[in-house]
Each structure stands twice: as structure tokens, then as C-alpha cells.
Amino acid sequence: MTLENRLRRRRAAGRKLLMPYVTGGITTTWLDQLRAFVEAGADAVEVGLPFSDPTLDGATIQEATHRALACGATTRGILDDLAGAATEVPLVASTYYNLVLHAGSQRFCAALRDAGVSGLIVPDLPLGEADELAGSAASAGIDLVLLAAPTTPPPRLAQIAERSRGFVYAVSVMGTTGERTTVADSAGALVDRLRRTTDRPVMVGFGISTPEHAAHAARSADGVVVGAALMRRVLDGASPYDVGSYLARMRRAVDQDLPPGGGRWTRA
Amino acid sequence: MGDPGPTGRFGRYGGGYVPESLVETCRRVEEAFRQAWSDPGFRDSLTRLLTVHVGRPTPLTPALRLSAELGVHLMLKREDLTHTGSHKINNVLGQALLARRMGRSHLIAETGAGQHGVATATAAALLGLRATVFMGERDIERQALNVFRMQLLGADVVPVGTGSRTLSDATGEAMRYWVGRTDEAHYCAGSVIGPHPYPWMVRTFQRVIGDEARGQCARELANAVPDYVVACVGGGSNAAGTFAGFVDTSARLVGVEAAGGAGAALGRVGVLHGCRSRFLQDDAGQIVEAHSIAAGLDYPGVGPEHAHLRDLGRARYETVSDDEAAAAVVRLARTEGIVPALESAHALAWVVRAAGAGELPPGATVLLTLSGRGDKDVSTLKDGPTPGDPA
Numbered sequence: 001m002t003l004e005n006r007l008r009r010r011r012a013a014g015r016k017l018l019m020p021y022v023t024g025g026i027t028t029t030w031l032d033q034l035r036a037f038v039e040a041g042a043d044a045v046e047v048g049l050p051f052s053d054p055t056l057d058g059a060t061i062q063e064a065t066h067r068a069l070a071c072g073a074t075t076r077g078i079l080d081d082l083a084g085a086a087t088e089v090p091l092v093a094s095t096y097y098n099l100v101l102h103a104g105s106q107r108f109c110a111a112l113r114d115a116g117v118s119g120l121i122v123p124d125l126p127l128g129e130a131d132e133l134a135g136s137a138a139s140a141g142i143d144l145v146l147l148a149a150p151t152t153p154p155p156r157l158a159q160i161a162e163r164s165r166g167f168v169y170a171v172s173v174m175g176t177t178g179e180r181t182t183v184a185d186s187a188g189a190l191v192d193r194l195r196r197t198t199d200r201p202v203m204v205g206f207g208i209s210t211p212e213h214a215a216h217a218a219r220s221a222d223g224v225v226v227g228a229a230l231m232r233r234v235l236d237g238a239s240p241y242d243v244g245s246y247l248a249r250m251r252r253a254v255d256q257d258l259p260p261g262g263g264r265w266t267r268a
Numbered sequence: 269m270g271d272p273g274p275t276g277r278f279g280r281y282g283g284g285y286v287p288e289s290l291v292e293t294c295r296r297v298e299e300a301f302r303q304a305w306s307d308p309g310f311r312d313s314l315t316r317l318l319t320v321h322v323g324r325p326t327p328l329t330p331a332l333r334l335s336a337e338l339g340v341h342l343m344l345k346r347e348d349l350t351h352t353g354s355h356k357i358n359n360v361l362g363q364a365l366l367a368r369r370m371g372r373s374h375l376i377a378e379t380g381a382g383q384h385g386v387a388t389a390t391a392a393a394l395l396g397l398r399a400t401v402f403m404g405e406r407d408i409e410r411q412a413l414n415v416f417r418m419q420l421l422g423a424d425v426v427p428v429g430t431g432s433r434t435l436s437d438a439t440g441e442a443m444r445y446w447v448g449r450t451d452e453a454h455y456c457a458g459s460v461i462g463p464h465p466y467p468w469m470v471r472t473f474q475r476v477i478g479d480e481a482r483g484q485c486a487r488e489l490a491n492a493v494p495d496y497v498v499a500c501v502g503g504g505s506n507a508a509g510t511f512a513g514f515v516d517t518s519a520r521l522v523g524v525e526a527a528g529g530a531g532a533a534l535g536r537v538g539v540l541h542g543c544r545s546r547f548l549q550d551d552a553g554q555i556v557e558a559h560s561i562a563a564g565l566d567y568p569g570v571g572p573e574h575a576h577l578r579d580l581g582r583a584r585y586e587t588v589s590d591d592e593a594a595a596a597v598v599r600l601a602r603t604e605g606i607v608p609a610l611e612s613a614h615a616l617a618w619v620v621r622a623a624g625a626g627e628l629p630p631g632a633t634v635l636l637t638l639s640g641r642g643d644k645d646v647s648t649l650k651d652g653p654t655p656g657d658p659a
Binding site: 052054058062066069074076096097099101103123124125126127128129147148149150151153156160173174 | 275283284285286287288289291292293430431436440443444447448450536537538539540541542544547549552553554555
């Protein structure tokens, strides 16, 4: 089953979607982190494949990336780890386009598929540059997720929603990844605009830092992506159990904040 | 070297590999640049600034004594004589005027050797804009004089401590900073790198070097164009501007890179900082740190148009070591009374090597762009061994 079908099925069951992020290879026991996320109620897990120059990432994910690379993390090694992990939830790889281009898009996507990955996010590959990878991903059964930003004009937003697979990644704010004190108003406005365009799942990411943020963002969106808030804890030395516990708090906040009717979205 | 069109492609290179958050911003920069460049009023304003503020046209200086030693006819295009001391000011004034036309109040820049940062701080002061300049901590250490100049001109200099703490890291940090400020800030790229329209726009602003030199060569040379046109290449802006004036002639184009930062000569196809080009990478596709005595050449890649010229065989790209470059500084200082920037000295070092090896035929005419003056590098040279001077 594709990533999108699995997410749609969960949404149809009245569940808000929660996708935590972990930098592959950040510690030698990073798979324990991934398993803790699954136990805490993740609906999918985003696994970062470290690239030396993560242009869209703020200080936390940059540090996580550089630490993973310093520990010897490689795309090949991370995918080998994932292939043996047998997780119950979909895995979504995220990385920068240079790693895809270096391997060749067909080979890269086949390697993802063989490792059990069903989705791919490439933040520096906007719609106009995505044709080749979109084709390779489709051939390998990988859903290539496209990003939408607060500044994306309506016609382009419609194209992104149409061409994205898996879900549409709504970037909450003009900025890089990283923890913030509030969820920007631009997030809700962007989700509303996407709602009018597509029934594909819409997930909000960038700056979702607390259980309250997650609940707030998930009121309008189908779900949230949480990265820096979790990785900062990992960098600070928290155990997989501790970080999983934090995600569990987000899970509860998102679930308890469901509006009447279970939060199932119906087309406007 | 024409208009790469809306996709920003030079052959298979270029493009716009930016986060979605920057796509609309880049589109607006392209639209504004196209309108401005077709507006005689904008171009008149830029030409006037380049004349009265920068000191253009810069001279073409025959290097008589060195030519006699090398057995070639070497001419120097003197970008070192511009206000602020390097070719960077040509592009920055163009972009600063464009930023003001777009209603932007703030320039964001990255800098390696500091020359682009000084040019940005200068243009900002001249046009009443704010400037924030990102600079690797390592470059801040070796270019302290330029850091002070930027601060004197009112710019904020932001140290970047990640990665190799040089130009590449400063570029990444400047782009991150820009994502959050696209409403009020213009990203003022310093070289022919980055997402479309930057490589094309920067080359267009730098084309003034090549166009002036073409006219000057026509007056100086019996054959109107030199046999060789040589320029140093980091990202490659002075070379792109110079080459643009000669790409449709019989002149052989030579870009000279630092041995430790040879994106064109040694790089592989990749995507970094918004464009597809050639970059130094390891076997896993991670970007490899560049190393050069010249901070302005300490970049792991090369602009996409250079990658395209390389593939076409229209330009060739050579590498020069730190020691060769340092020796070239001394050679030019003592034969012509000119202290070139270490970046420019790479181009000169190749000419010296090629003339010595007989690769340049006796009597060949060579145009070399001196992209900047060497004041900023004197402490680097003073603290290191000075080739040719055992004292």
C-alpha cells in the first residue's frame, strides 16, 4: 500500500496524523529512537539522510546532520539499517537533491524501496525541477512529497497539490526548520488555501515545537511534522524513551484536541 | 553566453534548486531584473554610478617588463583600480539599484575574501540601504582588514562557525537568513552561482569588464582580439564577465582555479546553493571542503555557465597551487609595481607556467583580468614564506 493510501486510511478513521523526524545515524542506536516514535503513536516517521550542506535547516537539524556525518553515517548505511528494522508505520526519507543526483534518481529510488521506504521529501527540489525524480519515484512506488510555502501563489499551489504524492507538506512559516515560540498564522492560511484545492492529506511542518503547537496546527491540517524539537532533545542526550515520551505527549494533545466528529476532514 | 531563458539553464546546468519558500522570490527578482535591464533609465543610472563612483572604464595596462621576461604580450585589465579595489563593485551596484527599484531596504551578502562584502557595504551606504554580510570565521581571521572596512561602512558582519568556516558555509547561512526576510531584503549574490536568475544576472552586470576590454583590445592589437583571455575562477564572476566579451571571437578562454578549490576542473555534477553545476564531492555525494590561500577561491564549486563552457570545450579550466600563486604576486609586484590579489595571482601564475612550458607561443597576446588588488592579502603573504625572497 502506498504512503498516501495509508495516510488517507488513517485520516478516514478519524485520526490526526503525527510524523516525527529523526536524523539517520545520529547515534549508534538511532533505530531505537525510531521504534520509540512508533510506540508513541507516530503515523509515519521521517528519516533524514544527512547531507553536508543542509541549506533549508536551522541550527538544530544542521548540528544533528553534522554529528551524524562525523559519526560515519552514510545513505547506504542508513538504508541498510532501515531494511532490517521492520517498522509498522510508513517511512519517509528526506534529503537534499545532491544525494539523489549523485546516485542517479532511479537507483536512489530503488534503494529507498528496497529499504522499505515509501515516501521521499527533497526540500531543495521545487515543482519546476522535479520531473525526473517524480518519474523515478513513481516507477519505484515511492511517493514524492512536494512542499508548499506561505508565498506560493494560487495557480502554483494547485499544481503542487496535484503533483504531490503521499501528502502535501505545508511549510508553516517563511524560514528554516527549527523550534519557535508560536505557530505562525501563515500556517493556518496556507492549509485553508490547500484545502480549497485538494483532498490530499495536508501536513504542517517547520516550528512545531510543543504539544500545544501540534494540537493547534492539527486543528486545521490533517497532521503535523515534528523535527527540531525532538532532535534537540536527542542532541542534549535524552534517551529514546525520553524523546518518545515527549512525542507521546504530542500524540495525546493532538488526539484530545480533536474537534467533534473526530476531526475527519470533509471537502469544503 | 546569452539569456538562459525562464528555466535558467546553461546546457544541463543552472536552474532553480531552492526551497519552495524562495521560488516566488527568485521569480520576482528575475522579473524585476528583466524589466530593469530593458529600461534605459536603469542602465543609465548604473552606467553613471560606474563612471563617477567606481572609476570605469578601468585601464588596460601592458605588462611590459613581465611580457619581455615571458616572451608573450601580456595585457592586464585593471579591475584592481576600481573603487573598493575589485571587480565585485560592478555587480553589487547593479543589484543594489535593482533592490531599491524593488522596494527592498536591506542587502544580504556572503563573502570570502571580503571584497564582495566591502562592495556590498559600499553600495548600501551609497544608496541608503542596510547591509548584513555573512563571513566564515576562518575568513574573518585572515581578512581582518576587510572586516573592519565593512564595519566602518556600516554593515553588520555575521561570523559563520559551521563546516569549514569559509565561503561555502557563509553562502548557506546567507540563504537561510534570506528565507525569513524576503519581503524587505534582497540577497546580493557575489558570484555567478545560486539559483536562477543569479548566475545570469551577475554575469550580465560583470559583462562590463569584457565589453570594455574588447574595445580596448581592438585599439591595441593588430588582430583586434587577444589570442588568450585568462581569468581566475572561484565561483567565477570576473571570468564570466570577461569571457562574455570574447566568447564570440577566436580568443582561447582559460579559467584558472585554486588547486584545492577546482570545481570546474575536478568537480562532479551536483546541486548546491540553488544551482546544478560542478562541485567537489566525495564518493558518497557529500560536498568536500575547498582549500586555498586565496579566500575568494575557497569555494567547492563553480558557476553553472562555466560548467557549460567547460563541457562545450569553449573554455578550459586549469589549476594552480598556493605556492605558484604567491610567487606570482611577487613576480608582478617586482616587474610591474602592481600587487595583485591572491585570487588574480592564480590567473597570472598559469600564464607564467604556460609561457615557461611553451604552451603559450612566443609573441602570443594574452589578456588577463586582474580582478582585485592585493592589499587585503599582505598579512597572509607576510606571515607565510615569500617566494623568491629568502630574507
